[in-house]
Amino acid sequence: MAYINSSSALTRVKLVMIKAKDMAGATPVESDFYSAASNTTGAITTVANDAIVVPGLQDITLNNANGAFRWKQLDQAGENVITTNASNSLSGNFVLDPTAFFGAVTGTGAGKDGIFKLSNDRVQVAFLMAPEGVTDGKKLFMGTGFISALAPKVSADSPVFVSPITVEVNGDYTLGTAAIAA
Amino acid sequence: MRTELLAYFSTHLTGTIKLSGELPWEQGGQALYRQNLKRIYVDDEQTVKSVLQPLLSEDDIMQTVTTVRCYLAMDAKNKSSDLDATLAVFAQARTQSGVTNSFRNEMDITTELDQSVEIYTIEYRFYTVA
Numbered sequence: 001m002a003y004i005n006s007s008s009a010l011t012r013v014k015l016v017m018i019k020a021k022d023m024a025g026a027t028p029v030e031s032d033f034y035s036a037a038s039n040t041t042g043a044i045t046t047v048a049n050d051a052i053v054v055p056g057l058q059d060i061t062l063n064n065a066n067g068a069f070r071w072k073q074l075d076q077a078g079e080n081v082i083t084t085n086a087s088n089s090l091s092g093n094f095v096l097d098p099t100a101f102f103g104a105v106t107g108t109g110a111g112k113d114g115i116f117k118l119s120n121d122r123v124q125v126a127f128l129m130a131p132e133g134v135t136d137g138k139k140l141f142m143g144t145g146f147i148s149a150l151a152p153k154v155s156a157d158s159p160v161f162v163s164p165i166t167v168e169v170n171g172d173y174t175l176g177t178a179a180i181a182a
Numbered sequence: 183m184r185t186e187l188l189a190y191f192s193t194h195l196t197g198t199i200k201l202s203g204e205l206p207w208e209q210g211g212q213a214l215y216r217q218n219l220k221r222i223y224v225d226d227e228q229t230v231k232s233v234l235q236p237l238l239s240e241d242d243i244m245q246t247v248t249t250v251r252c253y254l255a256m257d258a259k260n261k262s263s264d265l266d267a268t269l270a271v272f273a274q275a276r277t278q279s280g281v282t283n284s285f286r287n288e289m290d291i292t293t294e295l296d297q298s299v300e301i302y303t304i305e306y307r308f309y310t311v312a
Contacts, residue, residue: 057238
């Protein structure tokens with residue numbers, strides 16, 4: 001059996017975000033987030049649209065929870081069901097990087113604003129989540145949504161700020177295949 | 183951190199219990215502190231790195247625990263009159279020795295008897311993010 005392996009530098013999970021208004025089209029595509037990546041190192045070498053490559057990810061969960069409508073018929077012993085609209089969200093935890101969280105000095109988009117401002121201002125973002133990295137042929141989840149659930153926390157035992165993050169997904173995920181890396 | 187502790191002890195130990203700048207090496211099969219009573223010996227630093235925050239990337243956030251052990255021996259039948267003051271200095275050194283980049287400082291004092299000599303082992307542990 002094959003499995004999605006995120007354990008090497010080439011296949012690290014990546015989460016990239018831009019402002020949704022910076023997308024070229026109505027739905028996000030790979031080139032909205034970066035224009036160059038390396039098939040050798042697995043790194044995103046040139047971001048597009050001032051994207052944030054979220055650093056310090058500790059875990060990430062992709063939620064695709066379909067609703068269900070059930071009904072009973074007198075001629076059947078079991079219930080019938082169809083699935084209805086899904087609640088989609090992307091959640092995880094990350095260690096706060098000052099630049100990614102508070103924004104950069106320069107830039108024109110998400111990177112300049114930073115994750116906190118994108119959340120605080122309720123800016124719609126587009127995201128790309130690469131469960132097995134961005135080398136050619138790897139699958140990519142993309143979509144748009146809003147950042148929520150930020151709760152930076154520090155404690156005496158762990159003096160490094162860590163925060164949960166959720167992207168409440170607006171509509172469906174788009175599944176793509178990485179093709180930019182060289 | 184050994185340097186900071188040595189500097190703190192040399193400033194604050196003014197009684198009959200003195201500080202030695204030497205490491206507690208052995209001579210004739212016996213540690214120096216066991217031979218030279220009422221002398222404090224500060225051993226070299228031991229460091230252990232462990233993961234503080236695991237990340238999906240390869241650059242986990244690490245913590246370093248630096249352990250420094252100090253030794254003091256004295257005649258159990260005739261303890262020094264300034265022993266209590268010396269133990270207070272040991273306790274104060276945990277937070278006041280000038281180690282500024284640690285987020286947690288711990289200290290233990292343990293004693294053991296070797297014939298008529300009581301040996302104090304003072305262990306400091308400084309936790310830093312590295």
